[in-house]
Amino acid sequence: MSGTRITDNTPMAVTRSRLPDRDDFYRLLDGIFERGWLTNNGLCVRNLERELGLFLGTEPPLACVNGTVALMLALHVAGLDGKKVALTPYTYVATLSALLWQGCRPVFVDVNPATLCLDPAKLDEAFEREPDIAGVLPVHIYGMACDVEKIGEICSRRGAVCLYDGAQAFASWLHGRSLLDYGDLSICSFHATKLFHSAEGGCVLGAKYHEALTRARAFGHVGDTHYTLGINAKMSELNAAMGLAMLPGTQREVEMRKNAHAAYDALLDGLPLQRPELLTGQDWNHAYYPVLFPSGKLREKALGALLARGIQPRRYFYPSLNTLPYLEAGLRRPCPAAEDAAGRVLCLPLYGEMPEADIRLVSDVVRGAFSA
Numbered sequence: 001m002s003g004t005r006i007t008d009n010t011p012m013a014v015t016r017s018r019l020p021d022r023d024d025f026y027r028l029l030d031g032i033f034e035r036g037w038l039t040n041n042g043l044c045v046r047n048l049e050r051e052l053g054l055f056l057g058t059e060p061p062l063a064c065v066n067g068t069v070a071l072m073l074a075l076h077v078a079g080l081d082g083k084k085v086a087l088t089p090y091t092y093v094a095t096l097s098a099l100l101w102q103g104c105r106p107v108f109v110d111v112n113p114a115t116l117c118l119d120p121a122k123l124d125e126a127f128e129r130e131p132d133i134a135g136v137l138p139v140h141i142y143g144m145a146c147d148v149e150k151i152g153e154i155c156s157r158r159g160a161v162c163l164y165d166g167a168q169a170f171a172s173w174l175h176g177r178s179l180l181d182y183g184d185l186s187i188c189s190f191h192a193t194k195l196f197h198s199a200e201g202g203c204v205l206g207a208k209y210h211e212a213l214t215r216a217r218a219f220g221h222v223g224d225t226h227y228t229l230g231i232n233a234k235m236s237e238l239n240a241a242m243g244l245a246m247l248p249g250t251q252r253e254v255e256m257r258k259n260a261h262a263a264y265d266a267l268l269d270g271l272p273l274q275r276p277e278l279l280t281g282q283d284w285n286h287a288y289y290p291v292l293f294p295s296g297k298l299r300e301k302a303l304g305a306l307l308a309r310g311i312q313p314r315r316y317f318y319p320s321l322n323t324l325p326y327l328e329a330g331l332r333r334p335c336p337a338a339e340d341a342a343g344r345v346l347c348l349p350l351y352g353e354m355p356e357a358d359i360r361l362v363s364d365v366v367r368g369a370f371s372a
């Protein structure tokens with residue numbers, strides 16, 4: 001794998017899906033063939049949930065078909081359908097889509113320009129303006145912790161449900177605690193592009209809602225007893241097998257990404273690039289390598305130069321979601337900090353096995369955008 005970018009013309013994507021040990025995966029698949037059990041809370045799903053709980057130091061999370069549906073499920077059991085929910089505009093579009101799909105009314109709250117996470121002071125202002133906000137949906141963007149203490153305090157003072165989108169926050173810790181362990185509820189994504197994945201998949205955590213989540217995840221009934229409105233959010237055995245085979249390599253992937261970060265940091269040293277700030281007490285998963293250029297013009301120049309060399313970074317996260325064209329006008333409130341960041345950010349290619357030569361090439365092209 002290493003060095004392929006240099007010797008052939010394969011484009012270099014923003015990331016490359018990690019694959020598990022083939023023998024581990026095939027052994028798990030053999031088990032599925034022997035049992036002839038493909039889904040509906042099978043052995044692989046139950047084992048994955050137990051292993052995830054041990055890894056994260058949490059209750060066993062409930063495995064789901066993907067992160068977006070996990071979010072929809074969480075919004076639903078928290079009673080937020082159709083209600084006002086405050087959220088950050090600086091995130092992947094799925095955060096908002098889940099909310100709109102549940103008929104919630106989004107109230108965009110701007111980010112802190114240093115951390116790029118939801119700004120607690122602005123959240124307080126939003127509650128002053130709109131006391132009927134029933135839930136708050138912040139995102140640990142790039143796996144970097146939100147100000148969970150202040151946000152938690154505001155939510156309990158206002159009686160609002162706090163639901164974290166931790167889709168990018170697997171293997172990120174704050175004061176030794178998994179980021180997925182904060183809030184009334186939280187979700188994670190196990191999509192193939194995430195640090196830990198099951199090809200497609202996700203999970204939801206929320207001790208208080210455990211039974212409601214379990215029921216709603218599988219159509220809301222057990223046998224012929226129908227308890228509640230449900231949906232199909234179950235993870236299949238095939239995805240769970242992928243997750244089980246992937247989990248053991250996760251900490252090593254974090255270490256390798258950390259090393260890749262250090263290489264980028266050294267090669268880009270001296271350039272006026274801003275990085276999002278980490279809270280103190282955080283042990284970050286280093287899942288992404290985001291940099292903010294001094295201007296949108298320079299970002300576009302760097303992006304153009306990278307694309308011309310077959311390197312495909314992503315403008316994670318552009319556009320700021322409060323500017324989406326399909327939103328009704330009344331919802332498109334200005335969020336200057338998020339819009340500014342979205343206009344200047346670029347996530348450079350990053351994955352554990354990324355060859356040092358590729359990191360050097362990307363860095364050289366970025367550096368070139370600053371000269372002349």
Ligand SMILES: *Cc1c(COP(=O)(O)O)cnc(C)c1O
Nearest residue numbers: 066067068092094095167189191
């Ligand atoms: C990936 C992602 C999602 C969606 O997760 P899927 O598993 O792809 O449905 C939601 N929110 C954020 C912030 C994400 O990065």
